[in-house]
Amino acid sequence: MSRCRxxxxxxxxxLMFIVPALNMLEIYFIKGTYISMDVGELAVSDxxxxxxAVFASHEIKAVMIASVTLPLLIAVLLGRVxxxxxxxxxxxxxxxxxxxxxxxxxxxxxxxxxxxPSKANFFRxxxxxxxxxxxxxxxxxxxxxxxxxxxxxSQAVMLIKHFTLTAxxxxxxxxxxxxxxxxxxxxxxxxxPTGTVLSIFKSSKGxxxxxxxxxxxxxxxxxxxxxxxxxxxxxxxxxxxxCGECVSICPDNRKTDTLKFRIK
Numbered sequence: 001m002s003r004c005r006x007x008x009x010x011x012x013x014x015l016m017f018i019v020p021a022l023n024m025l026e027i028y029f030i031k032g033t034y035i036s037m038d039v040g041e042l043a044v045s046d047x048x049x050x051x052x053a054v055f056a057s058h059e060i061k062a063v064m065i066a067s068v069t070l071p072l073l074i075a076v077l078l079g080r081v082x083x084x085x086x087x088x089x090x091x092x093x094x095x096x097x098x099x100x101x102x103x104x105x106x107x108x109x110x111x112x113x114x115x116x117p118s119k120a121n122f123f124r125x126x127x128x129x130x131x132x133x134x135x136x137x138x139x140x141x142x143x144x145x146x147x148x149x150x151x152x153x154s155q156a157v158m159l160i161k162h163f164t165l166t167a168x169x170x171x172x173x174x175x176x177x178x179x180x181x182x183x184x185x186x187x188x189x190x191x192x193p194t195g196t197v198l199s200i201f202k203s204s205k206g207x208x209x210x211x212x213x214x215x216x217x218x219x220x221x222x223x224x225x226x227x228x229x230x231x232x233x234x235x236x237x238x239x240x241x242x243c244g245e246c247v248s249i250c251p252d253n254r255k256t257d258t259l260k261f262r263i264k
Contacts, residue, residue, distance in 0.1 A: 002248050005085050009094070012086040016156035024161060034088075034153035035144065036067065043067045046150065047075075048197045052141035055132050075201040077263070079208065083188065083195045084226075084243035089148030089172075090188065096180050097226075108184035112222050112230055117237055123190040124199075131193055143193045145171060150194070189227055189239070199238035207242055209235035210262040221246035221259060231259055 016034070023031050031038050036045040045067035054060050074081065083090055100107070110116075131143045144150050145168055155169045175187050188195060211232040221231045224245045229237055231246035244261070252258035 002245065005244065006094075008085050009088075009091040013088045013091050016088060016153050017160055020157045020160040033157055034149045042070070044070055046147075046194060047071055047201075048143060048147060048194045049141065049150070051132065051197060052135050052143055055136040056139050056141055058136070071198075072201050075198045075206075076203045077206050078242065079202045079206055080195060080198045080238075080241035081207075082198060083192075083241040087149050087194075088152045092176065093179060093185060093188070093226075096176070100180070108182070110184060110228060112225075112228055114230075114233075116228055117234055117239055120189050120239055124192075124196045127191050128193050128196045144168075146191070147194050148172065148175070148187065148192065184228070185226060195241070202238050204236060205264045207261055207263050209240060209242065209244075209246060210260055211235060212256065212258050212260075214256075215250070215252045215258045218251060220249050220251065224249045235259075 019030055019032070019037075022028075029040055034046060035049045036043070038044075043063070043066065045064070047068045050064045050068050053064060071082070131146075135142055144154075148171075151168055151171055155165050155172075158164055158166055179185060179187065209231050215232070222229075225231055226243060226245065227239050227241065229240055231240070234240055242261070247253065247259045247261060250259045253260070
């Protein structure tokens with residue numbers, strides 16, 4: 001499962017550069033960024049982008065609703081799989097974690113706490129609500145500037161088409177420095193507005209990690225969870241993005257389905 005996830009992650013990472021390169025060759029079957037992308041006649045938009053447009057313009061258009069239908073359907077059925085299976089920023093974080101282990105650096109990951117998920121949700125939703133209020137007041141989609149996939153995608157276009165980066169790119173190295181040396185995956189866990197919006201649409205009937213109720217108690221799943229959750233308790237949490245690391249690492253799954261993906 002980990003190998004499959006990594007392949008898909010790299011596909012979406014490289015797609016950021018492939019799309020503008022194709023457009024420069026006047027191939028326009030696919031165009032745009034991860035903020036809004038057209039694939040043939042299908043328009044697909046980041047739900048965060050559309051919500052910002054609604055708050056900034058104070059109106060809802062049919063084309064807006066149509067463009068988020070597919071992303072929201074995926075979120076309802078499969079949860080926050082965008083975050084762990086497709087987000088380019090998340091791939092970079094995975095790479096940083098792998099590099100830290102190879103260099104033998106002290107782990108930054110905190111110990112699991114039962115109060116952790118509720119604290120994380122407080123910060124996530126507080127930032128999102130504050131952000132939408134600010135967007136509505138300013139009339140400008142300011143949350144673009146603190147959405148790593150949006151920034152990376154737009155900067156990839158600038159790099160391929162104009163061989164330059166704009167000032168908004170500075171946000172990426174700043175958060176990466178904090179992630180690398182100070183606070184473990186703090187942006188994904190506490191702040192990312194894109195992930196927070198997608199978590200709102202996660203359905204209790206959709207894909208989730210399910211615990212059978214019996215295991216050896218090795219807690220490897222807890223240690224493996226990148227969101228600092230206990231998959232045995234938090235499989236249905238809005239913070240779980242179905243990366244599958246807990247399912248892959250569980251030694252009890254060799255004999256029985258202690259942890260497994262399930263759609264109710």
